[in-house]
Amino acid sequence: MEQKISFTKMHGLGNCYIYLDGITRDLSSIESFPALSHQVSDPYKGIGSDGLILILPSKKADVRMRIFNKDGSEAMNCGNGLRCVAKYAYEHQLVDSRQFAIETLSGNKQATVHLREGSVEEVTVDMGEPILERAQIPVAGPLGGQPVIREQLTVDGEDYAFTAVSMGNPHALFFVDAIAEAPIHKLGALLADTYPLFPNGVNVGFVEKLSDHEVNYRVWERGSGITQACGTGACASVVASILEKRVAKDVPVTVHLEGGDLTIEWQSESNHVLMTGEAKTICDGVYFQR
């Protein structure tokens, strides 16, 4: 039986999701969110997106975000999604302040978001602490709390080095001399979803340092493939750049992504990572699920 599902399509730097409001609407008639994410993400038979995001009531924070990739897998966090949830919740009066907390599945439990004064399209998110312990990211291999910094990886006879960071979701960062030459298709397709070294899969990122406060970053996302932008990945790219001593802490770094720029800062005092960038609404609509 067909059911009509109201949605809002939003993006952060071109990383677009279908957002369902589970606070003012009842989503209990939807049988499977993973299946719905796969359906709506299809650009020809669905709406076209990088996945599905639910805005839900929370017992621990002001609102709760759940995020599903194109392939239906549920992720622990989504930076671009957090900025768009912040915009949606404020504009739809689901919260009564420009600053509030959003619960995610991330180990950091919740992110604090702040809509910049005078704007509903510029959001700063306190993403909490990066997770660097190998087993927590997770990366397979010797147990222990050591961070994974410039670990060697040989693929088809080619040697690579990566640094691994979790922002609640796992990222492997490869530094390249020129982002245009990053082996994003080769390593993305191989590592993102079923490679044994990454038991939960991994978002595969490529970073080119441009200056002490500027990097280029591109990504093949776990569960969604190449996207225009990845907020948690941009955070991970700056953390990895600092771990590899390419840039310094406490410096706002401009991360240039395919879809635009984010400003990321890893602060020494709090050990938290701050992310600032846009959040845009594309359209409201009704999806006919069959």
Ligand SMILES: N[C@H](CCC[C@H](N)C(=O)O)C(=O)O
């Ligand atoms: N594909 C990611 C989730 C989406 C993250 C990204 N779109 C962001 O903005 O952080 C994962 O499976 O961990």
